[in-house]
Amino acid sequence: MNVLATHLDLRFTRQAFGFGAGRMSKANDPLAAEFDRCVLAVAASSDREAFAELYGHFAPRVKGYLARLGAPLNLAEDLAQETMITVWRKAAMFDPSRASASTWIFTIARNLRIDRFRREKAADTFELDPSEAQDHPPGADITMIADERDERIHSALGSLSAEQLTIVQLAFFEDRPHSEISRTLGLPLGTVKSRVRLALGHLRTLLADLQ
Amino acid sequence: MSSLHHPSDETLVRLAAGMLVGGPSIVVSAHLAGCAACRDAVGLFEAVGGVLLEQTAPSGDIPDGLARVRAAIERGPEPATTQRLPRRPPNLPNDIVWPAALGHSEFANWRWLAPGIRVSKSIDGELRLLRVAPGKSLLRHGHSGLEWTYIMAGSFVDGRARFRPGDICEVDGDIDHRPVIGDEEDCICLIAAEGNARPHGLIGRVHQVIFNT
Numbered sequence: 300m301n302v303l304a305t306h307l308d309l310r311f312t313r314q315a316f317g318f319g320a321g322r323m324s325k326a327n328d329p330l331a332a333e334f335d336r337c338v339l340a341v342a343a344s345s346d347r348e349a350f351a352e353l354y355g356h357f358a359p360r361v362k363g364y365l366a367r368l369g370a371p372l373n374l375a376e377d378l379a380q381e382t383m384i385t386v387w388r389k390a391a392m393f394d395p396s397r398a399s400a401s402t403w404i405f406t407i408a409r410n411l412r413i414d415r416f417r418r419e420k421a422a423d424t425f426e427l428d429p430s431e432a433q434d435h436p437p438g439a440d441i442t443m444i445a446d447e448r449d450e451r452i453h454s455a456l457g458s459l460s461a462e463q464l465t466i467v468q469l470a471f472f473e474d475r476p477h478s479e480i481s482r483t484l485g486l487p488l489g490t491v492k493s494r495v496r497l498a499l500g501h502l503r504t505l506l507a508d509l510q
Numbered sequence: 511m512s513s514l515h516h517p518s519d520e521t522l523v524r525l526a527a528g529m530l531v532g533g534p535s536i537v538v539s540a541h542l543a544g545c546a547a548c549r550d551a552v553g554l555f556e557a558v559g560g561v562l563l564e565q566t567a568p569s570g571d572i573p574d575g576l577a578r579v580r581a582a583i584e585r586g587p588e589p590a591t592t593q594r595l596p597r598r599p600p601n602l603p604n605d606i607v608w609p610a611a612l613g614h615s616e617f618a619n620w621r622w623l624a625p626g627i628r629v630s631k632s633i634d635g636e637l638r639l640l641r642v643a644p645g646k647s648l649l650r651h652g653h654s655g656l657e658w659t660y661i662m663a664g665s666f667v668d669g670r671a672r673f674r675p676g677d678i679c680e681v682d683g684d685i686d687h688r689p690v691i692g693d694e695e696d697c698i699c700l701i702a703a704e705g706n707a708r709p710h711g712l713i714g715r716v717h718q719v720i721f722n723t
């Protein structure tokens with residue numbers, strides 16, 4: 300069913316996703332706040348330098364993410380380019396109190412990818428009304444909330460067991476995750492469902508206060 | 511109206527990841543519109559996606575990428591593609607809340623399926639609306655894949671629980687059940703399924719029941 304998921308590289312490791320040592324957490328990482336600021340600057344004044352900064356950081360990551368989903372190189376590039384064009388055009392809809400720049404750009408890439416493969420624009424149906432998104436003016440203090448949330452998620456993912464981390468990642472990278480979980484982790488299909496429930500339940504418990 | 515029955519975490523994470531598409535994503539989105547708890551969960555899982563994106567190793571540069579993006583921006587937006595007009599099946603109850611998630615869906619007229627049971631399919635084949643008279647019961651067998659039912663009006667009991675408007679009934683291959691429609695009014699629900707092409711979903715099985723008994 301899903302063309303992109305068929306060539307998935309399943310060698311998920313902590314290292315591949317940077318959950319090991321060596322990467323700064325977001326609180327010590329001024330980049331998250333900087334990217335929020337860049338999107339706001341694009342929205343406020345069509346700031347070309349801010350956009351170039353966003354492009355330099357996110358275009359190669361969106362391309363890499365889509366390639367991980369199995370997209371051929373030219374398609375991954377194409378969708379990464381489209382994602383950045385949408386970042387420019389929809390910058391005014393970015394609400395830093397709701398999502399960090401990386402989460403917002405993730406949802407744009409996700410929706411474009413779905414649109415490419417489906418006639419229906421199903422993903423738009425759960426995008427919130429932009430008028431609702433703008434009901435509080437963004438400020439530096441509010442910006443912290445979504446960035447802090449990302450930092451918490453980052454450390455929560457890092458504290459999952461290897462098996463649970465793989466389960467969460469497969470949910471993002473596999474169209475039919477159960478058979479892949481079964482194959483990757485060597486679990487019988489019958490137990491996969493309960494392991495998925497446990498892994499997601501554990502993640503939500505770790506992040507309960509964020510919801 | 512706060513819901514008692516929600517999609518599974520796995521369904522919500524797949525929606526956030528872009529892995530739940532077509533009819534199932536529309537049925538689940540109809541529930542999200544009225545359920546803040548599930549919207550928050552999807553927001554959280556989207557942030558997990560943002561973190562995964564952030565952690566993805568950057569791939570090689572895109573040749574002339576920024577220049578080409580700038581040129582596309584200069585050219586201005588693409589002309590909007592024409593959307594299909596939404597169309598509801600006729601003779602719905604006046605007080606029914608039509609989910610915003612169905613904004614692009616076009617439904618055929620009601621078709622008689624059995625006494626007290628009518629169905630309307632979306633023209634893309636992704637969704638089915640089922641309308642069943644009060645007190646009716648549907649024989650229901652196992653499933654070939656996951657199936658999501660969003661209750662728009664009325665109610666049903668399936669042996670595990672009572673499902674009311676706003677609820678999602680998510681069932682998977684290994685559950686057998688036998689929904690009985692509540693006495694109060696017609697039960698109208700929106701159904702989508704994933705899985706094999708064998709006569710799937712509630713409708714297929716209603717057919718089987720009707721023609722096999």
Ligand SMILES: [Zn+2]
Nearest residue numbers: 513516545548
């Ligand atoms: Zn819910």
